[in-house]
Amino acid sequence: MLEDLFKMVTTRFNGDEKNETKEFRCPRCQNSCGADELQKNMWVCPECGYHARMNARDRIAITCDKGTFKEYDKDMQTANPIDFPGYEEKIGAMQEKTGLTEAVVTGECTIHGEPCIIGVMDSHFMMASMGSVVGEKITRAFERAAEKKLPLILFTASGGARMQEGLVSLMQMAKTSGAAARLSEAGVLYITVLTDPTTGGVTASFASLGDIIIAEPKVLVGFAGRRVIEGTIKQRLPEDFQSAEFLLENGFVDFICERKSMRRTIAHLIRLHRPPVKSSAETSPTEKSSDTSSSESTSKTPKERPASKENDDNTGSSGNASNAGNANSVGKSDSAGKSDRSDKPGKSEGIFGAHKNKPGKGAGKNG
Amino acid sequence: MAENMSGAANVSQEREITPFERLMIVRNKNRPTIRDYIPLIFTDFFELHGDRFYGDDGAILGGIGRLEGTPVTIIAEVKGRDIYENKASNFAMPHPEGYRKALRLAHQAEKFHRPVICFIDTPGAFCGVEAEKRGQGEAIARSLAEFMTLKTPVISLVLGEGGSGGALALGVCDELAMLENASYSVISPRGFASILWKDPSREEEACGIMRITSHDALSLGICEEIIPEPEGGAHNDPETTAENIAEFLVKTLNKKMAKDIDVLLNERYNKFRKIGEFME
Ligand SMILES: [Zn+2]
Numbered sequence: 001m002l003e004d005l006f007k008m009v010t011t012r013f014n015g016d017e018k019n020e021t022k023e024f025r026c027p028r029c030q031n032s033c034g035a036d037e038l039q040k041n042m043w044v045c046p047e048c049g050y051h052a053r054m055n056a057r058d059r060i061a062i063t064c065d066k067g068t069f070k071e072y073d074k075d076m077q078t079a080n081p082i083d084f085p086g087y088e089e090k091i092g093a094m095q096e097k098t099g100l101t102e103a104v105v106t107g108e109c110t111i112h113g114e115p116c117i118i119g120v121m122d123s124h125f126m127m128a129s130m131g132s133v134v135g136e137k138i139t140r141a142f143e144r145a146a147e148k149k150l151p152l153i154l155f156t157a158s159g160g161a162r163m164q165e166g167l168v169s170l171m172q173m174a175k176t177s178g179a180a181a182r183l184s185e186a187g188v189l190y191i192t193v194l195t196d197p198t199t200g201g202v203t204a205s206f207a208s209l210g211d212i213i214i215a216e217p218k219v220l221v222g223f224a225g226r227r228v229i230e231g232t233i234k235q236r237l238p239e240d241f242q243s244a245e246f247l248l249e250n251g252f253v254d255f256i257c258e259r260k261s262m263r264r265t266i267a268h269l270i271r272l273h274r275p276p277v278k279s280s281a282e283t284s285p286t287e288k289s290s291d292t293s294s295s296e297s298t299s300k301t302p303k304e305r306p307a308s309k310e311n312d313d314n315t316g317s318s319g320n321a322s323n324a325g326n327a328n329s330v331g332k333s334d335s336a337g338k339s340d341r342s343d344k345p346g347k348s349e350g351i352f353g354a355h356k357n358k359p360g361k362g363a364g365k366n367g
Numbered sequence: 368m369a370e371n372m373s374g375a376a377n378v379s380q381e382r383e384i385t386p387f388e389r390l391m392i393v394r395n396k397n398r399p400t401i402r403d404y405i406p407l408i409f410t411d412f413f414e415l416h417g418d419r420f421y422g423d424d425g426a427i428l429g430g431i432g433r434l435e436g437t438p439v440t441i442i443a444e445v446k447g448r449d450i451y452e453n454k455a456s457n458f459a460m461p462h463p464e465g466y467r468k469a470l471r472l473a474h475q476a477e478k479f480h481r482p483v484i485c486f487i488d489t490p491g492a493f494c495g496v497e498a499e500k501r502g503q504g505e506a507i508a509r510s511l512a513e514f515m516t517l518k519t520p521v522i523s524l525v526l527g528e529g530g531s532g533g534a535l536a537l538g539v540c541d542e543l544a545m546l547e548n549a550s551y552s553v554i555s556p557r558g559f560a561s562i563l564w565k566d567p568s569r570e571e572e573a574c575g576i577m578r579i580t581s582h583d584a585l586s587l588g589i590c591e592e593i594i595p596e597p598e599g600g601a602h603n604d605p606e607t608t609a610e611n612i613a614e615f616l617v618k619t620l621n622k623k624m625a626k627d628i629d630v631l632l633n634e635r636y637n638k639f640r641k642i643g644e645f646m647e
Contacts, residue, residue, distance in 0.1 A: 079644035081587070082578045132643035139640065161531075161553050163562065166578050167589055170553040171642040173532060174539050177511035178636050185516065201553075203504030204492075204532045209512055223504035223532075224494030232495055242499060252502050 026050055028218060042259045051216040051259055053196050055098070056105040056122035059155055063263055064109035064118065071107040073140060078102065078133045082166040090126070090164070098125045102133040103158075106141045108150070112267035117145045119154040123197065127159030130202055134162075135172025138206060142179035142190075151189040151270050156207040160200020173205035180209040189273040191266060194221045194244065194253065208252070212269060214262075215244035215253045386583075387574040389548040390556070392600040393527045399605040401428060401443040401486050401526065402452075407609035408616070409434055409441065417468060421501060424465030425455045426493070429472040431481070435617055440476035442469045442537060443486035446527065459528075460493035463506035466536050470510055473517055482520040482620055485537040490555060492533030507536045514539035515639070520623035520631060522616060524594070525549040525581075541623050541635050544592040544615055545581035546608070548600055551590070552579040588642060592619075 024038040025031070029048035038045075042062060043052045054062075060069050080087045095101060103125040108117050119141045121128040128134070138154070145152035161169040183190055192210030196219035203223050207213075215221060222242035230237055240246050247253045257265050384392075392398070405412050409432030416423040428443045444461065447453030469485075476483045492503055514521060514537075523540035529551035545551060552559075556573035560566055563573070584590035594611050597604035623631060 073647060076645050076647040079646055081644040082576075082583075085576065132645045136643050136645055163554050163559055163577075165644075166553055167551055167584060167587055168642060168644065170531065170535055170551075171589060171639060173507075173535055174511050174515070175639045175642060177508055178515035178539070178639055181512040181516045182636070184512075201532055204507035205511055206508070208502075208505040208508035222499055223492070223507070224499065228494045229496060229499070237496065241496070250500050250502065252505055 024052065026052070044259055048218075049258075050218045051196060053123050053157065055124055056100065056120040059120045059122075060105065060107075060109075060118070062259070063120075063155075063266075064111060065113065069107050069109040069118070071105060072144070073106065073137050075101060076133050076137060078131055078165070080165075081132060081168040082164075084164040084166070087164045094125050098122065100125050102137070103128040103130075104134045104137050106137045108144075111153070111263055111270070114151070114267050114270040116151045116153055116266075116270060117141050117148070119152070121155060121157040121195075121202075123157040123159070126162065128157045128202075129159045129162035129169070130172050130176075130205075131162035131165040131169045132172065134158075135169070135175050138172075138176045139179040142176070142183045142206075145188050145190070146183045146186040149186070149188055151191065151273065152183065153191045153193065153266055154206065154210070155193045155195050156198045156202055157195045158198055158200065158202035158207075160202060170201065173201050176206040177209060180206045184209075184211070189270065191269060193257075193262065193266075194219060194247075196220055199223070199225070213253045214255060214257050214265070215247060216259060216262075217244055217256050219244045221247050221253075384548075385574070386550070386577075386580050387556075387571040389580055390528075390550055390574055392548045393550060395600060395602055396448075397602040398446075398527060399601050399608065400446045400448055401488065402445065402448070403605055404486075404526070404609050404612065405432065405441070407606060408613045409439070412441070415472060418464040418471055420467060421464040424457075424462050424468055426457045426459050426461040426489070427465035427469050429468055434484070434613070434620065437620070438479075438481050439620070440472055440481050440483045441486070442472055442483060444489040444534075444537065446488050457493060459489045460491060461489065461533060461536075462493050462495075462498050463501040463503050466492075466506040466510045469537060470513055473514060473521075477517050477519045480519060482522065482624060483517070484616060484620075485521065485523040485540065486526050487523060487529045487534045487537050487551075488526040489530050489533045490528050491530035492536070507532045510536040511539050515636060516632065518628050518632065520620065520626075521635070522619050522623070524612065524615075525551055525590075530555055539635075539639070541631060541638070542592070542619050543584075543590045544594050544619075545584055545590045546594050546601060546612075547581055547596040549581055550579040551581075551584050552577055 022035055024033055024035060026045040026048060028050040029045060031045065031047035033046055038052065043054045043058070044050070045052060078091055100122060104119055104121045106117070106119040108115070110116070119138060121134070141152060141154070144150070161173065163169065180190060190210050191212045191214065192207050194207060194213065194215040196216065198207050198219070198221045200223065203221060220242055221244060226237060226242065244253065244256050248256055412430055412432035414428060414430040418424070426445060428445045430441050431438060432441055433439070444459045445456040446459045447456045473483050492498070492507060521540040523538045523543045525534070525543070525545040527546070527549055528534070529538070529545070529549060531552065531554055534551065556570045556577060556579070557567045559577055560569040560573040578587070581590060581593045585593055592615060594615050597607050601608040
């Protein structure tokens with residue numbers, strides 16, 4: 001499953017990693033631009049629109065409201081579960097190079113005022129392969145989201161499972177997916193944003209389990225390594241094979257969203273999944289008050305839209321979603337919440353939206 | 368029958384069998400497959416086909432049978448015993464529709480309160496254009512997530528090769544057992560050698576450090592039980608191996624079926640939840 005993935009993703013999509021501090025050469029269109037220009041353009045190739053890899057720090061900076069990010073499990077470091085020769089040294093070198101302790105950063109923040117839990121994988125750290133630490137931090141993020149009833153947003157990137165941790169890394173796929181399943185049962189929104197490159201064991205676990213799956217344009221997303229497949233079929237694959245666009249066409253992402261619209265889009269989606277506030281015509285006053293006191297207590301008003309620099313429109317993808325952020329459009333947000341979870345028709349919780357009308361946690365345990 | 372493996376059998380009496388030797392035992396062309404075991408372990412077996420979306424994957428066999436009288440759902444990766452069977456079963460490398468069939472049958476079992484028994488025997492999920500188009504990653508992910516919350520007991524057993532995510536898709540369970548010589552790994556030793564040393568021929572060396580044996584999985588807390596094989600490997604005595612498997616299944620199923628479902632699900636979650644080594 002991992003075969004050649006690492007090599008493939010570096011050569012195909014990241015040709016000039018060494019020069020990246022000075023000059024960016026786009027692996028897609030081969031055009032070059034200065035690092036400053038690239039940064040100003042949110043690390044998107046000005047020529048072709050390829051959404052280049054970003055480090056976790058930059059991603060958090062352009063995604064979270066300023067100063068709101070509070071990191072979880074900052075100091076968690078991997079051990080060496082299968083006594084793999086040279087693993088500690090390798091980790092140490094990566095830490096020095098990237099300034100990260102591991103390949104994922106998780107924490108709490110607000111996005112356009114919407115409180116949420118966020119996780120960002122960083123492909124500069126051992127190709128963001130998933131070992132014990134990535135698995136544990138992601139799992140805790142799921143568990144905290146369930147506990148705090150906060151939406152979870154994961155920016156995925158990965159070369160797959162981390163083979164230096166052997167079977168232990170494979171099991172992180174089950175662990176994270178199990179946690180995703182529990183979050184789903186708790187009725188909490190989970191959004192995945194697929195970034196370059198999301199492959200192997202991460203694609204085959206939590207990255208594919210979002211209620212809503214967003215991809216950045218032209219990024220690589222797939223399960224098997226391109227070269228492995230080419231080796232099997234003995235022919236070259238088309239350029240766009242395993243691209244975000246390929247996934248969209250085949251039905252595996254909900255939509256593709258440009259980086260400059262990402263913040264806004266995520267905030268819109270979070271607002272669309274707020275528990276509906278029933279108007280007094282539809283529901284008794286007691287129900288109404290218990291609803292607002294239970295989960296809405298953190299954000300003062302449902303309608304807050306802080307001024308933001310990148311306040312552009314998310315063209316196409318979410319239509320006139322901006323209106324639905326308003327609490328008055330009860331009908332809309334209610335139905336959106338239900339249809340979004342309809343991917344689990346067989347569950348005994350059938351009407352997933354139902355618990356929203358009840359205060360507190362009772363409904364989640366029914367099943 | 369035991370031709371080229373008798374050497375390994377003799378060796379085992381004097382010293383421990385190496386991981387690579389075990390892999391060779393597992394790859395022996397006479398090693399029993401699920402099709403050999405089913406009539407030896409279950410009665411009244413009915414095969415059920417199809418994922419109801421796309422097709423029927425020959426790499427994954429599913430059906431209902433009885434284990435000592437109790438109806439159970441059986442889901443298994445199918446190795447072929449000859450070239451024709453292997454063509455039909457794609458050398459036990461499932462496509463997405465295989466995992467979706469497995470999940471369909473698992474939910475059917477859940478509905479009728481039947482336990483699920485999964486047999487793992489695959490070099491890995493198939494890597495191909497069609498598999499990608501139909502969402503190999505999504506199919507495996509959904510398996511992992513939905514088996515974790517499946518409200519009926521699930522027992523998994525590695526018969527031969529447990530290759531990566533393609534194996535794990537049938538491995539989210541209440542208890543995992545491995546046949547003594549079976550392997551379970553994050554990547555094939557060949558793939559490992561080709562990534563790490565750019566030399567796939569160093570497979571044997573890779574086996575030495577990857578910790579892929581049943582004993583490794585047991586000590587890592589990933590597998591709960593090792594099922595003994597006859598001297599030299601399961602192919603030397605499929606009947607005895609089948610008896611050993613049946614004995615484990617009956618014992619384990621009785622234990623799991625007696626549990627309250629919420630307790631069972633919590634234990635299943637925690638079985639995986641606790642895996643991982645880190646410092647903080
Ligand atoms: Zn470009």
